[in-house]
Amino acid sequence: MPTMTYLQAISAAMREEMRADERVFVMGEDVGVFGGAFKVTDGFIEEFGAERVMDTPLAESGIVGTAIGAAVEGLRPIAEMQFSDFISCGFDQLVNVAGKMYYRQGLSVNITVRLPSGGGFSGGPFHSQNPEAWFMHAPGLKVVAPSTAEDAKGLLIKAIRDPNPVVYMEHKHLYRRVKGDVPEDRYETDFSARVAREGSDLVVIAYGAMVHTALEATADLDGASVEVLDLRSLVPLDVESILASVRKCSKVVIVDEANQMCAAGAQVAAVIAEHAWEDLDGPVVRVATPDVPIPFSPTLEQAVLPQVDDVREAVRELLDY
Amino acid sequence: MATEAARTEGNVAEGEREERASVSEHLTLEDRTGLLRAMLAMRGIEERAMMLYRQGKVPGSFYDGYGQEAVSAGPAWAMHGHDRLCILHRDLAAHLIRGVAPARILAQYMGRDGGITRGRDGNVHFGDRTVGCVGMVSMLPDMMLVAAGLAMAFKMRGEQRAALTWFGDGSTSRGDFHEAMNWASVQKLPVIFILENNQYAYSTPIDTQFAVDPVERAAAYGFPGVSVDGNDVEATFEATRQARERAVGGEGPSLIEAVTMRMHGHAAHDDMKYVPAEQIEEWKRKDPIDRQVRRLEPLGVDVDALRAEVKAEIDAATEEALAMPMPDGETATERLFADEPALLEDGETRWSGF
Numbered sequence: 001m002p003t004m005t006y007l008q009a010i011s012a013a014m015r016e017e018m019r020a021d022e023r024v025f026v027m028g029e030d031v032g033v034f035g036g037a038f039k040v041t042d043g044f045i046e047e048f049g050a051e052r053v054m055d056t057p058l059a060e061s062g063i064v065g066t067a068i069g070a071a072v073e074g075l076r077p078i079a080e081m082q083f084s085d086f087i088s089c090g091f092d093q094l095v096n097v098a099g100k101m102y103y104r105q106g107l108s109v110n111i112t113v114r115l116p117s118g119g120g121f122s123g124g125p126f127h128s129q130n131p132e133a134w135f136m137h138a139p140g141l142k143v144v145a146p147s148t149a150e151d152a153k154g155l156l157i158k159a160i161r162d163p164n165p166v167v168y169m170e171h172k173h174l175y176r177r178v179k180g181d182v183p184e185d186r187y188e189t190d191f192s193a194r195v196a197r198e199g200s201d202l203v204v205i206a207y208g209a210m211v212h213t214a215l216e217a218t219a220d221l222d223g224a225s226v227e228v229l230d231l232r233s234l235v236p237l238d239v240e241s242i243l244a245s246v247r248k249c250s251k252v253v254i255v256d257e258a259n260q261m262c263a264a265g266a267q268v269a270a271v272i273a274e275h276a277w278e279d280l281d282g283p284v285v286r287v288a289t290p291d292v293p294i295p296f297s298p299t300l301e302q303a304v305l306p307q308v309d310d311v312r313e314a315v316r317e318l319l320d321y
Numbered sequence: 322m323a324t325e326a327a328r329t330e331g332n333v334a335e336g337e338r339e340e341r342a343s344v345s346e347h348l349t350l351e352d353r354t355g356l357l358r359a360m361l362a363m364r365g366i367e368e369r370a371m372m373l374y375r376q377g378k379v380p381g382s383f384y385d386g387y388g389q390e391a392v393s394a395g396p397a398w399a400m401h402g403h404d405r406l407c408i409l410h411r412d413l414a415a416h417l418i419r420g421v422a423p424a425r426i427l428a429q430y431m432g433r434d435g436g437i438t439r440g441r442d443g444n445v446h447f448g449d450r451t452v453g454c455v456g457m458v459s460m461l462p463d464m465m466l467v468a469a470g471l472a473m474a475f476k477m478r479g480e481q482r483a484a485l486t487w488f489g490d491g492s493t494s495r496g497d498f499h500e501a502m503n504w505a506s507v508q509k510l511p512v513i514f515i516l517e518n519n520q521y522a523y524s525t526p527i528d529t530q531f532a533v534d535p536v537e538r539a540a541a542y543g544f545p546g547v548s549v550d551g552n553d554v555e556a557t558f559e560a561t562r563q564a565r566e567r568a569v570g571g572e573g574p575s576l577i578e579a580v581t582m583r584m585h586g587h588a589a590h591d592d593m594k595y596v597p598a599e600q601i602e603e604w605k606r607k608d609p610i611d612r613q614v615r616r617l618e619p620l621g622v623d624v625d626a627l628r629a630e631v632k633a634e635i636d637a638a639t640e641e642a643l644a645m646p647m648p649d650g651e652t653a654t655e656r657l658f659a660d661e662p663a664l665l666e667d668g669e670t671r672w673s674g675f
Contacts (some may be wrong), residue, residue, distance in 0.1 A: 057507055065467055069473065070477075072471070102658065106453075107441070
């Protein structure tokens with residue numbers, strides 16, 4: 001089984017689906033000749049040609065809107081936002097047109113919108129956001145967020161084949177930092193949670209880059225047995241797996257890299273409060289980015305994004321509760 | 322690139338021209354009668370729906386296209402069944418021409434289970450995917466981009482097909498208008514944009530909406546824009562026929578401005594007192610149905626029989642729609658996601674020229 005970076009796994013998913021299915025194509029700003037701002041589609045234009053690796057005008061509403069049109073005609077577009085932040089310019093098409101189409105008129109919209117998201121490298125307020133909660137709140141969109149190379153490939157293949165609009169959150173900070181064994185075949189990863197590490201004293205629930213923060217923070221905590229649950233999918237949210245971990249561990253810390261207010265973790269906390277209240281041995285604890293834009297300067301950015309030490313401290317406190 | 326001829330011909334203010342035999346040499350008498358029938362059906366269904374609204378059977382408000390029937394009938398007639406349409410809320414005739422049954426339309430207005438959206442959306446917010454139509458959303462002109470995307474699919478697959486969408490004068494102020502015009506031109510897409518200029522966006526007149534007639538902007542994007550008399554169904558047909566020929570010939574998009582007038586309020590609740598009475602009076606004389614009747618009656622078309630036939634059809638459809646149940650509240654949370662692909666299918670081909 002080859003070892004790949006998270007980024008290579010995303011590329012592999014698209015390349016293999018494009019080879020096997022001529023309905024699949026990629027579109028976005030600078031994805032063709034340049035190979036994408038992060039080089040995710042590097043070499044694609046040589047293999048698949050300019051029509052299936054489409055450099056588009058700088059028009060995010062246009063990217064999402066035309067992808068919708070192509071999809072209802074039977075194609076399977078993968079639309080790349082250069083940065084997840086820019087989806088605000090395509091929000092209306094995604095939320096109002098794509099998200100409501102099937103519910104309203106039974107017309108399925110098979111689009112995948114890739115959103116390179118997240119901070120940690122001085123991207124500043126417009127290149128660092130984690131906007132997944134916007135789309136969790138918009139009915140009709142699925143939202144997934146892989147943390148490993150293996151899941152990056154499997155979730156993307158599943159997204160490409162899903163007849164519904166799927167928002168695929170790919171964390172930029174994981175692109176080259178995370179590596180792993182990735183099966184060679186074209187496999188689908190279920191839109192469900194995964195136990196990243198088994199434990200029994202406390203569970204940390206996270207997704208995307210925060211899974212790695214959580215694993216590192218709890219790798220050696222004076223012998224405590226800490227489970228890490230990787231949500232992988234935010235819509236649908238794997239409530240069963242969340243409750244299973246909480247019931248087993250009785251203590252829970254939820255980590256979001258997104259701003260705290262109404263983040264994915266807030267929904268997870270609500271689910272736990274409603275369905276697992278009696279299984280808890282302590283308060284549901286959240287670690288998230290405070291409700292400010294992501295600042296540019298490294299000292300400021302590190303001060304707001306959840307760090308390993310922040311998670312470790314929160315876990316320690318709750319273990320002692 | 323609007324040709325002088327086209328602009329002059331399209332200028333309604335320059336006088337009535339219905340004395341002419343036919344604006345398009347590509348229409349048979351049967352086509353011309355079919356166009357009249359579609360307009361009669363649209364008006365009849367909308368008048369019936371307004372009645373149902375007043376009886377409290379149509380929830381929300383009601384939006385119609387009275388006086389604008391030619392804007393949707395002509396272009397829809399010019400499109401092949403395998404072409405695709407994204408239809409605006411005052412363009413009911415397009416749905417009828419594609420083959421949507423009047424009973425389902427009335428059921429749609431009443432929020433019944435038998436309506437096209439099964440009660441999930443109201444008014445003319447629908448598109449029957451089984452006849453190749455995508456329903457609009459209230460954010461305008463979002464469908465310009467969707468239509469461009471449909472055209473993108475045709476182009477990528479090397480198919481001789483075209484997409485068409487309507488949008489109003491107000492929508493030309495939004496960014497999606499620009500994105501779609503630019504995108505379609507850059508990629509030379511087989512798409513037809515029909516600007517339905519009915520003089521008002523809700524209460525806002527066009528002189529508050531734009532400084533330059535949007536049809537002029539087409540040239541700036543690099544493709545033709547023509548202005549036609551939007552109350553002449555044969556003119557809207559002919560302009561669309563030419564635009565479609567251009568589209569499937571690989572020459573790219575076209576913009577057609579159909580100049581018309583919104584004869585009713587924005588919706589049933591709007592008394593339209595912001596519109597000068599003389600403006601309405603002036604446009605009443607340009608009624609698209611009257612105009613087509615005046616053309617066809619001398620040719621021996623039995624218009625009274627046609628009216629009776631349409632009325633009988635609407636009577637039956639009303640009865641059928643009223644017998645349809647309301648959707649079960651239990652189903653409101655169902656069918657949010659598709660388990661299987663459900664894509665667009667072909668509608669009816671009506672023009673004899675295909």
